[in-house]
Amino acid sequence: LQLITRISHSVETNDYEMSHTQPITEANNTITTDIDVATAEGIVTLLRKCDAEIFDGWEGHKGLFHKETMDKLSKLAILARDMLQNPSGYSIVLSGCGTSGRLAFITARSFNERLKNSGKEPIYDYLIAGGDKALFTSQEAPEDDPHIGIKMLRESCEGKKKVLYIGITCGLSAPFVAGQLDFCLQHLDKFTPVLLGFNPTYLARNLPIEKWNKTFLQVVKELEAAEHAGKGFILNPVVGPEPITGSSRMKSGSATKILLETIFTAAHSSAFNPEVPWDIETLFRSYQAVYNTVYSHTESVGKLVAIAGDSLQNGGSIYYIGYDTLGLMGMTDASECPPTYGATLDDVRGFIASGYNFLRNKEGDLSSNGKYFRISINDFEKDILPSLKDRDLVICLNTAKSLPSLAGLKESRCKRVMLTFTELPDEQLSKFDFVISLCLPIGDATLEPWQQLHREIATKWVLNAVTTGAHVLKGKVFQNIMVDLKVSNNKLFHRAVGIIEGLGKTSKEHARMFLLRSIYHTEHLTPDQLEAPIAQHIKVASSQNKIVPVALVAAILNSSIENASLLLDSKPVIRVAILQALHSQETDLS
Ligand code: F1P
Numbered sequence: 001l002q003l004i005t006r007i008s009h010s011v012e013t014n015d016y017e018m019s020h021t022q023p024i025t026e027a028n029n030t031i032t033t034d035i036d037v038a039t040a041e042g043i044v045t046l047l048r049k050c051d052a053e054i055f056d057g058w059e060g061h062k063g064l065f066h067k068e069t070m071d072k073l074s075k076l077a078i079l080a081r082d083m084l085q086n087p088s089g090y091s092i093v094l095s096g097c098g099t100s101g102r103l104a105f106i107t108a109r110s111f112n113e114r115l116k117n118s119g120k121e122p123i124y125d126y127l128i129a130g131g132d133k134a135l136f137t138s139q140e141a142p143e144d145d146p147h148i149g150i151k152m153l154r155e156s157c158e159g160k161k162k163v164l165y166i167g168i169t170c171g172l173s174a175p176f177v178a179g180q181l182d183f184c185l186q187h188l189d190k191f192t193p194v195l196l197g198f199n200p201t202y203l204a205r206n207l208p209i210e211k212w213n214k215t216f217l218q219v220v221k222e223l224e225a226a227e228h229a230g231k232g233f234i235l236n237p238v239v240g241p242e243p244i245t246g247s248s249r250m251k252s253g254s255a256t257k258i259l260l261e262t263i264f265t266a267a268h269s270s271a272f273n274p275e276v277p278w279d280i281e282t283l284f285r286s287y288q289a290v291y292n293t294v295y296s297h298t299e300s301v302g303k304l305v306a307i308a309g310d311s312l313q314n315g316g317s318i319y320y321i322g323y324d325t326l327g328l329m330g331m332t333d334a335s336e337c338p339p340t341y342g343a344t345l346d347d348v349r350g351f352i353a354s355g356y357n358f359l360r361n362k363e364g365d366l367s368s369n370g371k372y373f374r375i376s377i378n379d380f381e382k383d384i385l386p387s388l389k390d391r392d393l394v395i396c397l398n399t400a401k402s403l404p405s406l407a408g409l410k411e412s413r414c415k416r417v418m419l420t421f422t423e424l425p426d427e428q429l430s431k432f433d434f435v436i437s438l439c440l441p442i443g444d445a446t447l448e449p450w451q452q453l454h455r456e457i458a459t460k461w462v463l464n465a466v467t468t469g470a471h472v473l474k475g476k477v478f479q480n481i482m483v484d485l486k487v488s489n490n491k492l493f494h495r496a497v498g499i500i501e502g503l504g505k506t507s508k509e510h511a512r513m514f515l516l517r518s519i520y521h522t523e524h525l526t527p528d529q530l531e532a533p534i535a536q537h538i539k540v541a542s543s544q545n546k547i548v549p550v551a552l553v554a555a556i557l558n559s560s561i562e563n564a565s566l567l568l569d570s571k572p573v574i575r576v577a578i579l580q581a582l583h584s585q586e587t588d589l590s
Helices: 002-019 040-056 067-085 098-117 131-135 146-156 175-185 216-228 251-272 280-295 298-313 326-335 337-341 377-383 445-473 490-503 508-519 527-531 534-542 547-557 561-570 574-589
Strands: 090-096 124-128 162-168 191-196 233-235 318-322 348-352 393-398 415-420 434-437
Touching: 040 251, 040 280, 040 298, 040 445, 067 090, 067 162, 067 233, 067 251, 067 280, 090 098, 090 146, 090 175, 098 124, 098 131, 098 162, 098 251, 098 326, 124 131, 124 146, 146 175, 162 175, 162 251, 175 191, 175 216, 191 216, 191 251, 216 233, 251 280, 251 445, 280 298, 280 445, 298 318, 298 393, 298 415, 298 434, 298 445, 318 326, 318 377, 318 445, 326 337, 326 348, 326 393, 326 445, 337 445, 348 377, 393 445, 490 508, 490 534, 490 547, 508 534, 508 547, 508 561, 547 561, 547 574, 561 574
Parallel strands: 090 124, 090 162, 162 191, 191 233, 318 348, 318 393, 393 415, 415 434
Antiparallel strands: none
């Protein structure tokens, strides 16, 4: 029977393989094609349907609840448990780029805190491309460098006997992670490499990596061989395409958090409370129950999305104030808005408790890097609160029963919203214009100590809806495509070409030319520009705005870059500009 199942699975896979070459994490989700014309509540309803695929699976692919996924998680939990019971010389390293790196940090921090609070040695470590600065601002260039990845991993594991390494890259694509996996594969006596991502392995990136001799797919193939020999793991359940195409901070990010926490919750329970039974499925179900609770508040979350949309459309900002680890969700959510939506660093910002003291990040206080690195609630009170306007929105994220006073917030003219997980007294609630109160199910009593993790993912779902919805309402999305993304790394360069190719109905080669002409502001590319490596294009593109919309409008109209820029200047809402371009193209054709 097993053999038959295996054969039929491989037939399905081959069929799919033959007809699909696009990674699932980069595909359009048909559920959200009309998200750009939905109401605020409609947007949340669509996100609810999309997020359901995290648990329900997608198009018959192996998902979270597949036996293979759950078996691998159990094995990893046992490996981690053994390290926790005998930690000397052992390390668990979580690594990634962008949101994946931030989740690596958050998970390592969370489980180290648990160890420290019970007098045990912390054994978790995190690596993020671009270092700690990337925890709040996107630093995407180092994501493309496998050598930087290797160097960071080597340094963090010096002197360790055994390392469980988990490299997270939702798209199975980041060169930073590819380098680290390759390094682990060459030192299997010391490292157990794990790849965590959300595409089938045959859809791993097979494009050359600059200044390196392997593609991501080649590394995956070597890891597959190691996995067969019992020396590594590939954890790649499919959770379906993202609601906003390619926005892996959303479903893939949530699934990353669920998978990592499930492994380590199980590991901690079995290491320190062996009498308490745990199983992967129960842990997954507990997250699904949180999902159900969050989206049973679709109407309230929709209201919040509408308020946030109003703020952004009127030139206001959104500020998250997190009194505890919920603030980490706020900071992570805010940090992704510039690369995803071409937002400014002022559009959405996150502040957290006592800032770096609370964060306990490896590089310590980074506030000397400028105002965007001032992250404590005190900083918010000094830098932001006195000049808040009525178009600004402050969202307080709260777990505790009583809320520390935020001097001056009540008197401020801004809109004030509270997302809370506890019953608060009326006098506290009266400070807010709108309150969303989520009462999460505890379920099995053994899950109670892990409730904060549930509050975090609930917060992530709500805040992802807020920023996605607000940017959709601001017209930053066409259909479900983030047309104003920043071209700040290799993956995003190729994504931009794909967007221009698809919406501009042109060839890949032409799409690439329009993109380069937009990056270099020219109608005629020089031989140097044409031959420059992608890293060079990214360097020039990173600091500029509206590169992709300009290239796209030029491609649709087959016009000059100058004319496309003029059209975008006259129609600042990008969706409207694209619609107009498409409309005039149709009129020309008829
Ligand atoms: C890493 C990442 C994303 C970010 C952006 C650029 O992706 O930084 O977190 O949203 O799309 O890439 P991955 O390696 O996890 O696929």
